[in-house]
Amino acid sequence: MMNGNEAVARGAFEAGVKVAAGFPGTPSTEVMDYTHQRYPDIYCEWSTNEKVAVEVAIGASFAGYRSLALMKTVGLHVAADALGGAAGSQINGGLVLVVSDDVGRLAGDDYNDCRHYGNMFGLPMLEPGDSQEAKDFMVKAFEISEEYSTPVILKLTSVTCKTNSRVVIDEDCTYEAKCREKYPISFSKVIMTTIMMKAKGSEHPKLTKCFNDFPAHYKRLTNNCNDYDINQLELNGKKIGIITAGTPYYYAKEVLPEASFLKLGLIMPLPEKKIRELAEHVEELYVIEDGHDILEKNIKDLGISVIGKELWPKFPEMTRFTPDIIEEKLVPGAPKRTPIKDVPFRLPVSCAGCSHLFIAQILRKNKIRAAADVTCGLIGCFPHMEAYDLQKCMGSSIALAHGYNVAKDNKENFVAMIGDGGFWATGLAGLTNLIFNNSQSTVIVVDNSCLAMTGGQNVASSEFGFNYKPENKLDIAKVCEAIGVKDIVTVDAYEYDNLEKSILNAVNAKTNSVVIVKKPCVTKFKLPKNTPSYIDQDLCVKCGKCIKVGCLAIESKKAQDGSVDIVINQDICTGCGLCSTVCHKEAIKQ
Amino acid sequence: MQDTGKNIIIAGVGGQGILLFSNLLSKFYLKLGYELKISDVIGLGQRGGGVESHFRYSDKPILSPFIKAGDVDYVISFEQTETLRYLHCLKDDGIVLSSTYELTSTSVNTGLQKAMPESKTEIIKRAENKKFIIDPEDHKSPDFNISKMMNVVMLGFYAELRGYSHDDMIQIVRESVPEKFVEGNIMAYQKGTEIAKAEIAAD
Ligand SMILES: Cc1ncc(C[n+]2csc(CCOP(=O)(O)OP(=O)(O)O)c2C)c(N)n1
Ligand code: SF4
Ligand code: SF4
Numbered sequence: 001m002m003n004g005n006e007a008v009a010r011g012a013f014e015a016g017v018k019v020a021a022g023f024p025g026t027p028s029t030e031v032m033d034y035t036h037q038r039y040p041d042i043y044c045e046w047s048t049n050e051k052v053a054v055e056v057a058i059g060a061s062f063a064g065y066r067s068l069a070l071m072k073t074v075g076l077h078v079a080a081d082a083l084g085g086a087a088g089s090q091i092n093g094g095l096v097l098v099v100s101d102d103v104g105r106l107a108g109d110d111y112n113d114c115r116h117y118g119n120m121f122g123l124p125m126l127e128p129g130d131s132q133e134a135k136d137f138m139v140k141a142f143e144i145s146e147e148y149s150t151p152v153i154l155k156l157t158s159v160t161c162k163t164n165s166r167v168v169i170d171e172d173c174t175y176e177a178k179c180r181e182k183y184p185i186s187f188s189k190v191i192m193t194t195i196m197m198k199a200k201g202s203e204h205p206k207l208t209k210c211f212n213d214f215p216a217h218y219k220r221l222t223n224n225c226n227d228y229d230i231n232q233l234e235l236n237g238k239k240i241g242i243i244t245a246g247t248p249y250y251y252a253k254e255v256l257p258e259a260s261f262l263k264l265g266l267i268m269p270l271p272e273k274k275i276r277e278l279a280e281h282v283e284e285l286y287v288i289e290d291g292h293d294i295l296e297k298n299i300k301d302l303g304i305s306v307i308g309k310e311l312w313p314k315f316p317e318m319t320r321f322t323p324d325i326i327e328e329k330l331v332p333g334a335p336k337r338t339p340i341k342d343v344p345f346r347l348p349v350s351c352a353g354c355s356h357l358f359i360a361q362i363l364r365k366n367k368i369r370a371a372a373d374v375t376c377g378l379i380g381c382f383p384h385m386e387a388y389d390l391q392k393c394m395g396s397s398i399a400l401a402h403g404y405n406v407a408k409d410n411k412e413n414f415v416a417m418i419g420d421g422g423f424w425a426t427g428l429a430g431l432t433n434l435i436f437n438n439s440q441s442t443v444i445v446v447d448n449s450c451l452a453m454t455g456g457q458n459v460a461s462s463e464f465g466f467n468y469k470p471e472n473k474l475d476i477a478k479v480c481e482a483i484g485v486k487d488i489v490t491v492d493a494y495e496y497d498n499l500e501k502s503i504l505n506a507v508n509a510k511t512n513s514v515v516i517v518k519k520p521c522v523t524k525f526k527l528p529k530n531t532p533s534y535i536d537q538d539l540c541v542k543c544g545k546c547i548k549v550g551c552l553a554i555e556s557k558k559a560q561d562g563s564v565d566i567v568i569n570q571d572i573c574t575g576c577g578l579c580s581t582v583c584h585k586e587a588i589k590q
Numbered sequence: 591m592q593d594t595g596k597n598i599i600i601a602g603v604g605g606q607g608i609l610l611f612s613n614l615l616s617k618f619y620l621k622l623g624y625e626l627k628i629s630d631v632i633g634l635g636q637r638g639g640g641v642e643s644h645f646r647y648s649d650k651p652i653l654s655p656f657i658k659a660g661d662v663d664y665v666i667s668f669e670q671t672e673t674l675r676y677l678h679c680l681k682d683d684g685i686v687l688s689s690t691y692e693l694t695s696t697s698v699n700t701g702l703q704k705a706m707p708e709s710k711t712e713i714i715k716r717a718e719n720k721k722f723i724i725d726p727e728d729h730k731s732p733d734f735n736i737s738k739m740m741n742v743v744m745l746g747f748y749a750e751l752r753g754y755s756h757d758d759m760i761q762i763v764r765e766s767v768p769e770k771f772v773e774g775n776i777m778a779y780q781k782g783t784e785i786a787k788a789e790i791a792a793d
Contacts, residue, residue, distance in 0.1 A: 001616060001626060130627075130655075163655040164616065164628040247655055254653040323658040337659040337678045340713070343671060344695035344703045346603070349638035384700030547700055552638045555694045558705065569693075571737060 002167045004160035007131035008098055009034035010169060011138025012042060018065035018093070018177040021047045021056035023425070024454035025072025027161040028100035032070055032457075036466055041175045044466050046457050049395070049425040050075035054082040054097065061086075061095040062186055064179035066142050070098045073112040074393065078426070080117060083151060087121035088192065088214035090183035091149045094142035100156040103290040104320025111315055113291035114155055118268040119298070122218055125153045125268040126230070127246040131165045133230075137265060140230065144266075146180060148217040155267070157290055159247045159320075185210060222269040230265025233274050240330065241282030243275065243299065243306065248288045251323040256330060267295060272302055279304050286311070286330070290320050350379050352553040353527070353574030355448060355493035355519035359417060360387035361549055361578060362500045368415055368507055370444075371404070373397040373427065375419035376453045376521075377446060385550040388417070395426030401441045402434045410440045413507045417444045421451035423476065424460045434512060435484045442506045443514045445476055446493075448521040456524030480514045487513035494519060496581055522574060530575025531590050533568050539587035542566055546579040546588060554579060595624065595648030597657040599676045602668030603693050604639050607741035610766075611666075612643045614745055617762045618754070619647040629655040638696055640672055666748060668740050669693055670710040680719050687747060688714055689740055690725040722747070722789050729785060731777070739778040746782020751790065756783060 008031045012020060020042055022032050036044040047053035050071040060067035071079060076099050086095060099114040118125040124144050128134040141152040191210045195202045225231060240259040242252050249263040262278045279285050287296040287308040296308035311329055312318060318325060327334045350357050356377035363370050364387045372378045372388040373396060380387035390400055401416035418427045423445050434441055449463065450456040458465025460474040480488050487509055491502045499517065506513040520527060546554055547566065553573040559565045580588040602608045612628055619626055624647040631642045644657050659679040665686045667673035673688040680686060690711050697703040714721060726736045736743060742763065749759045760776055767775050
């Protein structure tokens with residue numbers, strides 16, 4: 001049994017991958033963890049961000065070795081420029097990007113679809129539907145990459161990543177990283193297009209030696225993929241035909257066992273002959289795909305009519321297929337089940353004792369407006385906490401605050417909160433920008449020694465990790481100093497008064513400043529607990545102020561007599577003491 | 591009659607050991623030679639989110655990783671708000687096993703949503719399906735912390751209900767949990783089987 005992430009790691013091993021670089025992102029983070037744990041021959045790194053990871057993989061591929069870059073789709077936005085550089089250029093060692101779409105927001109934060117990049121850059125893409133395919137397609141992806149001289153994207157989804165199923169593996173398979181140095185040079189498409197346009201002098205051998213006929217490669221693949229057995233054509237019943245890929249195939253197959261199917265393993269380019277064969281075989285042709293309507297549009301572009309989003313409206317109606325959705329539309333008279341009404345949903349909450357809660361509390365209490373980065377701390381944006389006013393993408397908060405402050409002529413100090421991961425990822429560029437453009441912003445860096453939200457991977461300033469060496473550990477304060485930040489203080493998150501004073505000083509200082517708030521992530525590093533706090537019900541006036549702190553341990557519970565008590569869950573509370581700072585009745589005791 | 595397979599939804603909140611539960615159960619069914627598909631869905635956010643595992647075993651290859659509403663044989667739930675989320679998915683003859691433990695939803699805690707007016711246990715009791723409701727408070731033991739080990743208690747309960755070999759199951763527990771936790775886990779497992787015996791007798 002393997003989940004999709006384990007299977008991809010196994011596929012990397014069987015394919016003889018030499019270098020794996022990536023940046024964490026739910027749901028595919030564990031691909032790297034499994035690769036590192038189980039296949040020590042493969043060099044693994046968490047890069048500072050996705051663009052760097054893709055560049056590392058491109059370099060390794062040029063050196064002749066199979067390499068992979070791992071990220072979620074929002075990460076591919078960051079890395080898109082790097083991928084665009086590699087697309088259409090000469091490939092030595094196979095180059096595969098493993099990219100996960102968080103379809104249906106099962107576990108995360110995006111409504112993106114990485115297949116747009118396949119269309120934009122003209123890249124082959126594969127989509128597995130279970131763990132066996134995840135492993136097999138990984139190997140196939142490297143073969144395609146080398147044979148057709150192109151980067152290849154292996155598209156995962158939250159469902160493939162997190163589903164366990166049986167995988168047959170060749171126990172005797174031994175690891176071998178082969179070096180394939182076919183091309184001595186590899187440049188981005190600029191030169192090649194010069195030649196294609198037949199610009200004057202473009203036949204010069206110095207130019208033609210750089211030439212890579214990438215449209216021809218793609219065309220060849222477009223023809224050959226009609227014979228790929230991973231594009232599986234099942235001609236059964238003549239009424240309904242379904243073109244699909246990934247896990248939706250299995251939903252549809254279960255609901256409509258009689259239907260005819262084309263299950264695409266290679267989702268780009270499309271096997272036109274097979275699609276036409278299916279179209280001719282059936283009366284009604286449907287496309288069932290998670291995410292955006294990309295297959296649908298690509299098929300329609302071939303001049304083949306299919307039914308897709310007019311039957312199944314996409315976002316915001318639906319972001320992920322389920323067997324139920326297919327049954328509802330395609331199986332007349334199927335019984336419908338309705339869920340129980342008004343079962344309360346669960347908002348995400350921060351762990352008890354988290355340093356982010358201290359910062360959020362101080363910002364809210366002092367009415368300091370601030371931008372949050374993509375960190376565990378962004379939970380402070382949710383309406384139950386109301387600690388931040390602005391939040392966008394990873395690494396953005398420093399530049400967001402700077403933009404706000406220059407627009408307001410530096411009369412306000414709109415603060416930036418950023419995690420150590422976001423800081424190193426792209427926040428550092430924002431900080432450099434802030435300094436040389438003379439900003440007066442305050443930046444709070446939450447140094448919890450890891451990328452906590454994705455489960456605790458190492459960053460440049462961590463004291464652990466795949467390639468960790470104490471002498472190479474970076475120091476956030478020193479880097480800030482070197483860039484030229486005027487005011488830098490480092491405080492312990494749990495020293496509440498000191499933290500509050502430091503933040504207020506920085507905000508009022510009328511210069512640029514960085515407050516580094518240190519406290520290892522309580523969950524990742526399993527920090528020892530203090531005596532838990534409790535609420536003295538005789539003193540509590542149920543004002544609910546402590547609930548605003550946003551700690552998981554604080555609950556409102558219905559008492560026997562129907563009234564609501566605010567209580568602290570003794571199993572969860574870490575005794576950090578934060579909630580007692582907000583209680584004006586001193587009802588919270590330890 | 592030979593068991594050709596079942597569809598199970600395992601539900602609860604983060605930190606309740608649901609993934610361990612489904613892991614132990616998967617080892618058991620693998621040993622019996624079944625095909626399996628298990629899909630773990632973990633909610634947004636670090637803590638306090640819902641966790642849902644779609645667990646399917648069958649003597650034939652399994653297609654969908656998700657179980658359609660109406661196709662569920664067992665809902666095994668460690669938290670009763672979560673039980674309510676999946677009750678409608680049960681087959682008419684499906685069975686629900688639910689703990690009465692409740693972690694108030696954050697949206698209710700913070701006043702963004704109203705609490706359900708009625709007791710959740712009562713709603714579950716009203717379901718037309720066969721149900722077993724376990725109150726961890728009634729089964730506290732000095733030997734182990736039942737609030738932390740409800741997963742293994744439930745495993746014992748489920749195994750007893752299905753008439754499975756406890757020796758095989760305990761062997762799997764032994765092989766799967768760290769040495770120092772083995773004793774506590776086995777005691778929790780046995781507690782589960784005892785509760786089940788009493789409940790089934792009373793049924
Ligand atoms: C471009 C991009 N890459 C990856 C992610 C996934 N992601 C979300 S939060 C996070 C880690 C944040 O770590 P850090 O900045 O250290 O904050 P912490 O959670 O530790 O407080 C990552 C990698 C993302 N949202 N966007
Ligand atoms: S995982 Fe760490 S950083 Fe994230 S909320 Fe929990 S304690 Fe805070
Ligand atoms: S002391 Fe208060 S804020 Fe800290 S963990 Fe306990 S309940 Fe949460």
